[in-house]
Amino acid sequence: MDAFRLLALLILVALLVGFVGLLLRRNLFLKVMAMDVMGSAVVALFVLVAARTGLQSPILLAPAAAETATTSVPLADPIPQAVILTAIVIGLSIQALLLVVITRLSRVDPSLDLDSFEMGSGAAGGRR
Amino acid sequence: MAPLSGESLLIGWLLLPFMAAFLAALLPPLARWLALACCLATAAVAAAIQAGALPASLHLLGPYGVALQPDALAAPFLLLNALVSGAVVLDGWRRPMPGPFLLLLMVLHGGLASAFVAVDLISLYVTLEVVGISAFLLILITRSERSLWLALRYLLISNTVMTFYLVGAAVVYLEQGSFQLAAVGAAGAAALALLLVGLLTKAGLFLSGLWLPRTHAEAPAEVSALLSGVVVVAGIVPLLRLAGAVPALAEVLPVIGVASAGLGLLFALVEADAKRLLAWSTLSQMGLVVLAPVAGGLYALGHGLAKAALFLLARRFPGRDLAGWTGRPLAAGLLVPLWIASLSIVGVPPLLGFFAKSGLDRALPGPSGLLPSLLSVGTAAVFARLWSAPLQPAALPPSASVQADPAWSPGVVLLLAALVLLGAGEASRSWGPALAAEAAKAGLVLAAGMGLHRLLQPLRRSPWFRLPDLEGFPDLIGGIGVVGAGLLVWVR
Numbered sequence: 001m002d003a004f005r006l007l008a009l010l011i012l013v014a015l016l017v018g019f020v021g022l023l024l025r026r027n028l029f030l031k032v033m034a035m036d037v038m039g040s041a042v043v044a045l046f047v048l049v050a051a052r053t054g055l056q057s058p059i060l061l062a063p064a065a066a067e068t069a070t071t072s073v074p075l076a077d078p079i080p081q082a083v084i085l086t087a088i089v090i091g092l093s094i095q096a097l098l099l100v101v102i103t104r105l106s107r108v109d110p111s112l113d114l115d116s117f118e119m120g121s122g123a124a125g126g127r128r
Numbered sequence: 129m130a131p132l133s134g135e136s137l138l139i140g141w142l143l144l145p146f147m148a149a150f151l152a153a154l155l156p157p158l159a160r161w162l163a164l165a166c167c168l169a170t171a172a173v174a175a176a177i178q179a180g181a182l183p184a185s186l187h188l189l190g191p192y193g194v195a196l197q198p199d200a201l202a203a204p205f206l207l208l209n210a211l212v213s214g215a216v217v218l219d220g221w222r223r224p225m226p227g228p229f230l231l232l233l234m235v236l237h238g239g240l241a242s243a244f245v246a247v248d249l250i251s252l253y254v255t256l257e258v259v260g261i262s263a264f265l266l267i268l269i270t271r272s273e274r275s276l277w278l279a280l281r282y283l284l285i286s287n288t289v290m291t292f293y294l295v296g297a298a299v300v301y302l303e304q305g306s307f308q309l310a311a312v313g314a315a316g317a318a319a320l321a322l323l324l325v326g327l328l329t330k331a332g333l334f335l336s337g338l339w340l341p342r343t344h345a346e347a348p349a350e351v352s353a354l355l356s357g358v359v360v361v362a363g364i365v366p367l368l369r370l371a372g373a374v375p376a377l378a379e380v381l382p383v384i385g386v387a388s389a390g391l392g393l394l395f396a397l398v399e400a401d402a403k404r405l406l407a408w409s410t411l412s413q414m415g416l417v418v419l420a421p422v423a424g425g426l427y428a429l430g431h432g433l434a435k436a437a438l439f440l441l442a443r444r445f446p447g448r449d450l451a452g453w454t455g456r457p458l459a460a461g462l463l464v465p466l467w468i469a470s471l472s473i474v475g476v477p478p479l480l481g482f483f484a485k486s487g488l489d490r491a492l493p494g495p496s497g498l499l500p501s502l503l504s505v506g507t508a509a510v511f512a513r514l515w516s517a518p519l520q521p522a523a524l525p526p527s528a529s530v531q532a533d534p535a536w537s538p539g540v541v542l543l544l545a546a547l548v549l550l551g552a553g554e555a556s557r558s559w560g561p562a563l564a565a566e567a568a569k570a571g572l573v574l575a576a577g578m579g580l581h582r583l584l585q586p587l588r589r590s591p592w593f594r595l596p597d598l599e600g601f602p603d604l605i606g607g608i609g610v611v612g613a614g615l616l617v618w619v620r
Contacts (some may be wrong), residue, residue, distance in 0.1 A: 015295065022288060023605045028280070035284060038291045045298050079192050080301060083250050087294055090257045094287050097264065101280045108273050117277040118600055 007048050014041035028105065028112040032098050039091045046084035050077045057081070134183045138198060141173050142245075145238030149231045159230040160217060166237050167214035173198070173241075174206035185247075195248040195308060201372075204425035205244045205358075205365055211546050212357035212436045213237045216350050219440050219539025226269050229350075236262040236354065243362045249297040249307045249323070252366055253290060256330060259362050260286040266351045267343070278346050285329065285339050285604055292612065293326025309366070313374040320374060321615035327370070328611060330363030332414050334388040335607035341395070342599050344407035349443030352403070356410045357436030361428050364414065368421040376619055381418050386499060388415030393506040397584060398595050402448045402514065406438050409510055413473065416500060420491035423484070426554075430484035430547070434469040437543040441466055444537075450513055451588075457520035461535035465544055470511040472547050475504050476574060477567045480547045483554035486566040501573055508577020509584065 014037060021034030054074025102112065109116040132140075145166045152159035176182050177198050186196040198206075213233060220229075239258035246252045260283060267279040297307060299319035304311040312320060325336065332340035344356050371377045392412025399405045413431045417424045442448075446456045458466070472481035485504065489497045555563075587593045598607070 015291075019288070019605075019609065022284075023602055023609070031284065035288055035291070038288065042291055042294045042298070045295060049298055049302050079307075080298065083297075083307075086250070086254060090254065091287070094257070094261065094283060097261065098280060098283060101268070101276050105273075105276050105280065108276075114601055 004048070004052065008045070011041050011045045011048065014038075014044070026114050028102055028114060028117070031114075032095070032102065035098075036091075036095060039095075043084055043088060043091075046080040046087070050080040050084075053077050134181070135186055138173070138182060138186060138196065139188075141169050142196075142238065142242055144169055145234045145241065149234040149238070152231050152234065153228075159225075160221060163217045163230050163234050163237075164214060166234055167210045167217065170206055170237070170241055171210035171214075174203045174210060177203040177206070192307065193248075194246070194251045196242075196245045196251075197247040197369075198245045201368060201421075201425055202244045202365065204429040205361055206241060208361065208429045208432045209237060209240050209244065209358050211543060212354060212432060215436060215440065215539035215542045216353055217539070218542055219353075219537050220350060221538065229266070229269055232262050232266050232269070233354070236266065236359070240358055240362055244365050247309045247369060249293075249300060249309065249312075252309075253294060253297065256293075256326075256362060257287075257290060259359060260290070260330075263351075263355060263359050266354065267347045269351065270348050274346060275348075278343055281601060281604075282339065282343050285608070288605075289326045289329040289336070289608060292322050296320070296322030296324075296326065309369055310373050312370060313376070317376070317619045318616065320370075320376065321612065321619050323370070324367075324377075324380075324615050324619070325608060325612040327363045327367050328384065329608055330360075331367060331418070332360045332363070332411050333418065334384050334391060334415070334611060336611040337388065337411050337414070338598050338607045339604050340411050341404055341407040344410060344439075345401065345403040349439055352407075352442070353436040353439035356407065356439055357432040360410060360414055361417070361432060364417055364424065364428060367418055368424050371418075371421045380615070380619055382420075382496075385415040385418040386503075388412065388418075389503050390415075393503060393510065395595055396510045397506065398588075398593065400450050400588075402445055402450055402453070403439070403442050405450065405510060405513070406435065406442065409473070409507065410435055412503070412507070416488065416503065419500070420488055423487040423491040426480075426487050427484040429550070430480040431473060433543050433547050433550075434472040434481060437465060437469040437540050437547075440537060440540050440543075441469075453513065454516045454518070457518045459520045459535065461537075463517060463519050465536075465540050466514060466517075468544050468547065470514060472551075474508045474511055474574060474577065475570050477570055478548065478551055478555065480551040480554065482566070482570055483551060483558065485570070486563065489566070501569060504570075504573045505576045505580060508574050509580035512578055512581035 018034045018036075018038030018041060021037065022031050025031050025034060054076050056073045056075050058075040058078045105117065106112055148162040148166050152162050173182070177200065182198055184197065184199050186198070188194040188196070213236075216233065217230070236259060239255050239262060243252065243255035243259055246255055264279050264283040264286075267275055267282060269275075296319045299322065300312055300315040301307055303315040303319065312323065328334065329336040329339075331337065340360070344352050347355060367381065371381050389412045392408050392410070392415060396405050396408035396412060399408055410431075413435070417428045417431065441462055444462055446458070468479070472479035475482045475485035485500055488500050492499065
């Protein structure tokens with residue numbers, strides 16, 4: 001098994017662990033953390049995809065430095081790196097928003113247990 | 129100065145809502161007018177696309193950059209976006225809007241407009257996340273404890289499925305070296321399944337859409353109108369585009385659509401709450417939208433306009449409990465729009481919903497063309513429960529009414545006028561003898577629906593007549609997992 005496949009497999013495991021955590025954890029804070037585990041797995045996946053062609057980040061060097069630098073180093077694919085940078089920013093802002101809501105919810109139930117927020121089937125409707 | 133090209137006009141139009149939102153934060157008194165201007169611009173772009181005045185596709189920043197396609201598929205969705213956002217602005221024109229409502233509305237409007245025209249996976253991801261975050265903040269606008277939990281649930285689900293979507297996008301890039309929607313077809317089944325999990329959940333379809341009813345029913349009325357009218361179709365448009373590009377989807381999507389329509393109907397028929405009934409009906413109608421990509425745009429337009437009107441009306445319902453519905457008279461300004469909007473969803477002739485439904489019948493091959501009619505019988509039975517309210521006599525002196533609302537909300541009037549006028553436009557375009565047969569069929573569907581309603585009414589009192597509650601948080605995640613695993617096995 002080559003390194004790429006092994007790493008991809010590990011990333012898949014991390015993704016699934018995050019999903020199972022989201023399903024099984026009763027605590028809201030841990031649910032959000034589980035979602036973050038999934039997000040980290042995706043970041044790792046994009047970095048892995050970018051690293052297929054090389055490990056050096058393709059950053060433009062200053063002209064003077066470029067002459068001295070060795071040009072033979074294989075460069076990483078910049079497209080997935082650029083994409084995941086956007087996704088990281090979005091993920092971070094969503095994480096922040098969710099944590100703000102959780103701080104507010106902790107006033108209702110400091111233990112943040114799922115059951116105290118989820119009303120029974122009948123009680124959910126019928127009122128305004 | 130060179131004349132403005134179509135491309136720069138398009139870019140200007142996409143930037144306008146975000147600029148307007150910034151400006152509205154600085155100059156709050158202008159917010160209503162700015163929001164209205166954004167809606168007008170979007171409606172103008174939709175008309176220009178129909179007239180063929182704009183470039184059909186636009187690539188920014190090179191082959192890996194942003195790809196936009198303001199084509200005929202996007203036009204009805206853009207019009208829907210313009211009309212529903214405009215109606216929500218008009219509906220609240222006299223009322224003080226809570227905090228940043230209009231600002232968020234503009235951001236949502238801009239995000240939706242971009243999502244409808246984007247055709248590369250990453251631009252779609254970004255726009256869908258913008259839509260998700262602004263919808264989350266809109267649900268939070270009342271700041272009640274209940275809405276905190278609902279909003280948290282919404283964003284948690286939405287971000288989780290978008291994570292799967294992103295994995296799918298990574299696999300597409302790995303296989304094809306491109307993020308274009310057109311490259312998805314050759315990228316293999318796993319990538320397609322992962323992308324579908326994201327889009328199906330966003331579109332509120334089948335088991336992955338179980339988050340929808342509670343979110344749409346418990347949000348404030350204006351926000352419900354936006355969510356059920358346009359926000360759900362943000363996931364539908366990429367699905368329709370994918371169905372055109374990927375042959376494997378053509379057999380998967382109709383099955384999911386029918387399953388979703390059936391599931392939504394079943395729960396709507398048993399539901400005891402008016403707003404939840406509307407929300408379950410949204411889940412069912414979204415299933416019909418994805419049945420045929422050709423007819424989907426018009427269908428989504430017809431449904432979105434009517435459903436947004438119904439949710440705007442729901443703000444003024446005397447109560448939400450359907451058990452006492454026949455005993456609570458509704459004012460004429462409430463009951464007449466209720467009838468018109470729900471008749472359009474059922475598909476009764478002069479309204480837009482009828483032409484959308486007959487377009488759907490024609491687009492489906494062979495005997496499956498009867499399927500929408502059969503499902504419409506159920507839809508008619510669902511809405512028959514809302515029609516049972518008596519009309520309130522208009523003798524009530526105006527001084528006795530506490531609320532300062534006008535008898536007819538201007539937003540609802542705009543939506544109903546759109547339903548009637550667009551219906552008339554469709555009628556003049558496709559008038560023929562085949563339409564008379566369709567009209568007769570619509571009449572039969574309505575009668576059958578009323579019959580079904582009569583049949584079900586006595587059953588509703590019996591204690592066994594209820595369905596399991598599938599809307600707990602673990603159920604939602606489980607539903608997404610089941611749909612994802614099913615797609616991985618099924619899609620080839």
